């Protein structure tokens with residue numbers, strides 16, 4: 001089988017989830033090719049080889065802006081058809097979702113999102129995917145000849161033994177209608193760990209009382225190289241930006257460790273975090289429902305517990 | 319003035335507080351005791367549609383691909399402010415099936431703006447808006463956090479990881495919506511009364527298949543129970559995270 005992987009980068013660095021997608025593809029097929037958009041240096045592209053790609057297709061034509069859903073979909077579809085791929089793999093993201101959907105129509109593929117493990121190819125092609133916002137899974141068969149998967153985080157370990165890939169420029173044919181969407185501006189925090197990508201997430205809830213108290217969350221996050229998140233009321237109140245809001249109606253995370261501070265554990269919040277490997281809950285109320293979903297719990301006042309925890313983590317790192 | 323025709327695609331999904339379970343040897347969703355609602359993201363889309371109509375005039379049609387049990391959910395959307403409704407009488411088998419059904423309706427109706435949720439909360443695909451865009455050869459943007467219309471231009475902001483991006487696109491277009499695009503609207507008494515007499519057209523499904531097939535459902539493994547750690551003994555937590563969970 002020949003597999004194409006759509007790779008995303010952020011600030012010149014390939015996203016960790018895209019390395020995962022590359023290794024996922026390499027676990028299935030020898031013939032793994034990555035497609036990347038925009039300008040990236042060769043050192044970065046070679047890392048795709050380490051993660052399992054045999055070849056990298058670069059799209060550098062500025063008509064194919066890396067965040068233009070329509071243009072990126074066109075380019076991927078053309079590469080897919082031209083080189084007779086059978087499977088397209090990508091890490092789930094706010095860009096990958098709409099891109100996967102558009103490509104599936106262009107190339108006539110079956111599409112399954114939120115895939116949580118490697119395919120079972122014994123009898124057709126079947127994968128497990130997360131549904132009901134992490135509350136269940138569905139074993140799903142892809143019936144078309146061509147197939148697309150978007151992966152949830154932590155589906156496979158990133159391979160580290162591949163060699164440098166062959167790197168080539170791929171020149172798609174631009175479609176005028178793809179340029180109809182004009183990107184006017186971008187606002188982005190930089191230098192922070194992206195929430196959906198993070199291995200560790202520290203989240204604060206209404207228990208922190210106000211945005212001025214977020215220092216203790218950020219300090220703990222810094223000690224752990226973690227991303228910060230929050231509950232919905234916190235972003236509704238504008239204490240934190242919307243893209244940090246975790247849960248059923250926000251970002252769904254599946255880090256190795258999720259630390260919830262001053263969050264009660266409403267079912268809508270849990271829906272966004274219940275595929276985390278380990279959950280730590282810090283809450284002053286021993287009856288807080290979040291403890292039922294936790295692996296480790298501390299009953300205590302966040303304002304006392306967090307500085308101590310941050311200190312203990314730095315000490316353990318010494 | 320240009321009067322906009324807006325289509326809002328809504329799902330009929332278990333309330334966000336529902337416990338999910340399956341029956342018939344994990345082959346079917348068990349809906350006993352489950353409350354159904356308009357998908358939360360679809361509800362944002364609908365709320366924004368109502369605001370746009372208040373600002374600029376026009377009409378709102380809501381559409382659902384579903385069997386007869388979705389009608390109370392559709393009526394609720396009418397009570398919130400949609401003018402008319404269409405139900406395509408079929409079980410929504412997968413996103414491709416749904417997008418294909420919706421596309422057939424749009425092809426003969428010329429909507430200026432098609433709003434969906436960023437994703438459904440049952441299957442969470444985030445696929446229908448993009449598929450629909452491709453089937454109709456229209457631009458689709460998702461997830462959209464802000465949407466204004468000036469003349470025949472939509473001005474949007476789209477969430478990107480760690481921030482947002484501002485975009486402009488000519489109508490017709492498709493937007494997959496999420497908060498804070500608008501605040502959810504609660505139907506008032508007048509809305510509920512008038513919803514009863516608003517038209518709800520039922521269409522038989524168009525020819526078209528699906529591309530995926532659920533073999534069975536699986537519940538996640540239960541948590542083994544929480545280990546409580548004394549607040550005075552924080553180093554114990556660090557120790558467990560390091561040596562037991564191995565996440566540090």
Ligand SMILES: Cc1cc2nc3c(=O)[nH]c(=O)nc-3n(C[C@H](O)[C@H](O)[C@H](O)COP(=O)(O)OP(=O)(O)OC[C@H]3O[C@@H](n4cnc5c(N)ncnc54)[C@H](O)[C@@H]3O)c2cc1C
Pocket residue numbers: 204205206207208230231232233234245246247248249250261262263264265266267268269272282283284285288300301302303334358
């Ligand atoms: C359709 C729908 C969708 C929703 N989607 C989401 C979603 O995606 N994400 C989400 O988060 N919510 C969502 N919600 C809201 C959800 O139901 C809860 O209201 C919300 O999660 C509560 O946020 P919280 O835990 O921060 O606040 P609260 O429920 O107010 O809890 C605060 C907690 O802090 C604790 N606390 C207070 N002081 C301290 C202290 N000094 N130290 C330690 N602990 C302290 C309290 O004991 C309490 O447990 C949704 C709701 C609806 C209806």
Ligand SMILES: Nc1ncnc2c1ncn2[C@@H]1O[C@H](COP(=O)(O)O)[C@@H](O)[C@H]1O
Pocket residue numbers: 327328329357359360381382383384410413416433434435436437438439441442443444445446447
């Ligand atoms: N059965 C359906 N009927 C009408 N609209 C739907 C249906 N399923 C999905 N949609 C729309 O498409 C969006 C994305 O759904 P999904 O691709 O399933 O995540 C939803 O938020 C709805 O707006």
